[in-house]
Amino acid sequence: MxxxxxxxxxxxxxxxxxxxxxxxxxxxxxxxxxxxxxxxxxxxxxxxxxxxxxxxxxxxxxxxxxxxxxxxxxxxxxxxxxxxxxxxxxxxxxxxxxxxxxxxxxxxxxxxxxxAQRAQTSYARTQVELAQYQYLLPRLTGLWTHLERQRGGIGMRGPGETEIETDRRIVRDKIALLKKKILTIDKQMAVQRGNRGKMVRVALVGYTNVGKSTLMNVISKSDVFAENKLFATLDTTVRKVVIKNIPFLLSDTVGFIRKLPTQLIESFKSTLDEVREADLLLHVVDIAHPNFEEHIDSVNKILDEIDSKDKPTIMVFNKIDQYTHDSIDKDDLVTEKTKAHYTLQDWKKTWLSQVDEECLFISALNKENMDEFKAVVFEAVKKIHMTRFPYNDFLYQEFDESTS
Ligand SMILES: Nc1nc2c(ncn2[C@@H]2O[C@H](COP(=O)(O)OP(=O)(O)OP(=O)(O)O)[C@@H](O)[C@H]2O)c(=O)[nH]1
Ligand SMILES: [Mg+2]
CATH class of the missing domain: 3.40.50.11060 (GTPase HflX, N-terminal domain)
Incomplete structure (x- = not known):
C-alpha cells in the first residue's frame, strides 16, 4: 500500500x-x-x-x-x-x-x-506552533534535569532550576503571543464567515486519508491537494457549489485520527469552526479500511468534543471500488457470518437502520454513484435552504450551474 x-x-x-x-x-x-x-x-x-x-x-x-x-x-x-x-x-x-x-x-x-511539516499557510503554522509549545511546556523540566544529571547530578536546585524557570517563562510568553496572534486571525475569519450571509454551509468531515479532498474536487471541480498520506489537508478550503439551482458552501478540512492530541484539537479550534458552524455534515468513511468502524467512532468522539455531534449528518462511505469481502461457500454450514463477510449491500442495510439520514456508498476516485450522491445532498441542502429563504427562492436562479 x-x-x-x-x-x-x-x-x-x-x-x-x-x-x-x-x-x-x-x-x-x-x-x-x-x-x-x-x-x-x-x-x-x-x-x-x-x-x-x-x-x-x-x-x-x-x-x-x-x-x-x-x-x-x-x-x-x-x-x-x-x-x-x-x-x-x-x-x-x-x-x-x-x-x-x-x-x-x-x-x-x-x-x-x-x-509542522505540512502546515502551509501562516495561520496553520501558528496553530501548529502553539500546539508544539503546549506539548513542550510540561516536558521542559525533564529536558533540563537530563542535562543536570549529565553534569553529575549535583545542584538540582541551583542554576539548572533557574534555567528551567527562564525556559518555562519564555515558552509561556511564546504561547501567550501565539494565542493573541490566532485571536486576531480568528476575528478576521469570523468576519469573512459572517459575510457569507445565510447560504447553507456543508462540511466534509472524517478520518484522515478517507478521500475528503478527492470528493471535494469531484463536487466543486476545485484543485484541493489530495494524496495517499495522512493529513494532506491542514487548512480549510471553502468552495461555492451549486446543485440544480441551489447554491451552498462546501468546506474541506483537516482529517481526524484516533487519539488526536488534545493540544492539536485546542489549537485547531478555529480551523474546526468551519465544522462547528456548518448546517450539514458529510461524514466521509473509507469503507475499504479494515478499521473503518473504529474510525467512525473516533470521528464522532471528536465531533462531540467540538459540540458538533448532533448536526444533521449524511454518512458517505467512500472507496467502494477498493472494498473486498470474504465469501462463504453456499454449502458451507459451519462458517459463521462475520463482518468480514459483509457485502456492500449488507453494510448499507446495517447503516440504514442505524442512521436517520440517508447513507451513501460511492467511489470519489472513479466517480461512482455520484448522481445519487448529488441527489441526496441536494435534498438535504434544499430542506435547510427552504427554512432560511422561505419566499425568495427564485433569487438563486441566477447562479450559474457550471459548478454543479
Ligand atoms: N481507491 C480509491 N481511492 C480513493 C478514493 N477516494 C480517494 N482515494 C485516495 O485516497 C487517498 C486520500 O485521499 P484524500 O482526498 O487526500 O483524503 P483526505 O480525506 O482529504 O485526507 P486528509 O486531508 O489527509 O485528511 C488518495 O490517494 C486518493 O486518491 C476512492 O473512491 N477509491
Ligand atoms: Mg484532505
Missing part, C-alpha cells in the same frame, strides 16, 4: 503494547497506522516491538528486558528514532532516551511533527 520513494528515510522502530484495552489484533492495527504516520513523517520502519503489559512501567514504559532487546537492535541496525504508540510522560521519555541513546518520540510528538 505504501509506495516507497527514493529519498533518504530515517530508520525507525515502533513500540506498542498489548493489554486489556487493546488485544493483539488491535495492537497490530494501531501499529499499522503508526507505521503510516511514520512514513508520512519521512521515516522507514525496520521493526516493530510489542509487549504484553497491563500496567506500563512508570520509569521506562515497557519492561527492562524488552528495552534491552530494543537497545541491542537499535545499536546493531543504526536506528535513528524509536517511536512509541502511546503517550510517554516526560520522565519516561528521558529515561528511555538515556538507555537507547537515540531520539524518542511518542504518537503525539509524531503527529505534531507531521502537522
Amino acid at each position: 505504501i509506495e516507497k520513494q527514493l529519498i533518504d528515510f530515517e530508520k525507525t522502530v515502533l513500540i506498542g503494547i498489548i493489554n486489556q484495552d487493546q488485544n493483539e489484533v488491535q495492537s497490530k492495527e494501531y501499529l499499522d497506522e503508526l507505521e503510516f504516520l511514520t512514513y508520512t513523517a519521512g521515516g522507514e520502519v525496520l521493526k516493530r516491538f510489542t509487549q504484553k503489559i497491563d500496567v506500563p512501567n512508570p520509569k521506562t514504559f515497557i519492561g527492562s528486558g524488552k528495552l534491552e532487546e530494543v537497545a541491542n537492535y537499535v545499536e546493531a541496525n543504526d536506528v535513528g528514532t524509536v517511536i512509541f504508540d502511546d503517550e510517554l510522560s516526560a520522565g519516561q521519555q528521558r529515561n528511555i532516551e538515556r538507555i537507547l541513546k537515540v531520539k524518542i518520540l511518542d504518537r503525539t510528538g509524531l503527529i505534531l511533527d507531521i502537522f
Whole structure:
C-alpha cells in the first residue's frame, strides 16, 4: 500500500503494547497506522516491538528486558528514532532516551511533527506552533534535569532550576503571543464567515486519508491537494457549489485520527469552526479500511468534543471500488457470518437502520454513484435552504450551474 520513494528515510522502530484495552489484533492495527504516520513523517520502519503489559512501567514504559532487546537492535541496525504508540510522560521519555541513546518520540510528538511539516499557510503554522509549545511546556523540566544529571547530578536546585524557570517563562510568553496572534486571525475569519450571509454551509468531515479532498474536487471541480498520506489537508478550503439551482458552501478540512492530541484539537479550534458552524455534515468513511468502524467512532468522539455531534449528518462511505469481502461457500454450514463477510449491500442495510439520514456508498476516485450522491445532498441542502429563504427562492436562479 505504501509506495516507497527514493529519498533518504530515517530508520525507525515502533513500540506498542498489548493489554486489556487493546488485544493483539488491535495492537497490530494501531501499529499499522503508526507505521503510516511514520512514513508520512519521512521515516522507514525496520521493526516493530510489542509487549504484553497491563500496567506500563512508570520509569521506562515497557519492561527492562524488552528495552534491552530494543537497545541491542537499535545499536546493531543504526536506528535513528524509536517511536512509541502511546503517550510517554516526560520522565519516561528521558529515561528511555538515556538507555537507547537515540531520539524518542511518542504518537503525539509524531503527529505534531507531521502537522509542522505540512502546515502551509501562516495561520496553520501558528496553530501548529502553539500546539508544539503546549506539548513542550510540561516536558521542559525533564529536558533540563537530563542535562543536570549529565553534569553529575549535583545542584538540582541551583542554576539548572533557574534555567528551567527562564525556559518555562519564555515558552509561556511564546504561547501567550501565539494565542493573541490566532485571536486576531480568528476575528478576521469570523468576519469573512459572517459575510457569507445565510447560504447553507456543508462540511466534509472524517478520518484522515478517507478521500475528503478527492470528493471535494469531484463536487466543486476545485484543485484541493489530495494524496495517499495522512493529513494532506491542514487548512480549510471553502468552495461555492451549486446543485440544480441551489447554491451552498462546501468546506474541506483537516482529517481526524484516533487519539488526536488534545493540544492539536485546542489549537485547531478555529480551523474546526468551519465544522462547528456548518448546517450539514458529510461524514466521509473509507469503507475499504479494515478499521473503518473504529474510525467512525473516533470521528464522532471528536465531533462531540467540538459540540458538533448532533448536526444533521449524511454518512458517505467512500472507496467502494477498493472494498473486498470474504465469501462463504453456499454449502458451507459451519462458517459463521462475520463482518468480514459483509457485502456492500449488507453494510448499507446495517447503516440504514442505524442512521436517520440517508447513507451513501460511492467511489470519489472513479466517480461512482455520484448522481445519487448529488441527489441526496441536494435534498438535504434544499430542506435547510427552504427554512432560511422561505419566499425568495427564485433569487438563486441566477447562479450559474457550471459548478454543479
Ligand atoms: N481507491 C480509491 N481511492 C480513493 C478514493 N477516494 C480517494 N482515494 C485516495 O485516497 C487517498 C486520500 O485521499 P484524500 O482526498 O487526500 O483524503 P483526505 O480525506 O482529504 O485526507 P486528509 O486531508 O489527509 O485528511 C488518495 O490517494 C486518493 O486518491 C476512492 O473512491 N477509491
Ligand atoms: Mg484532505
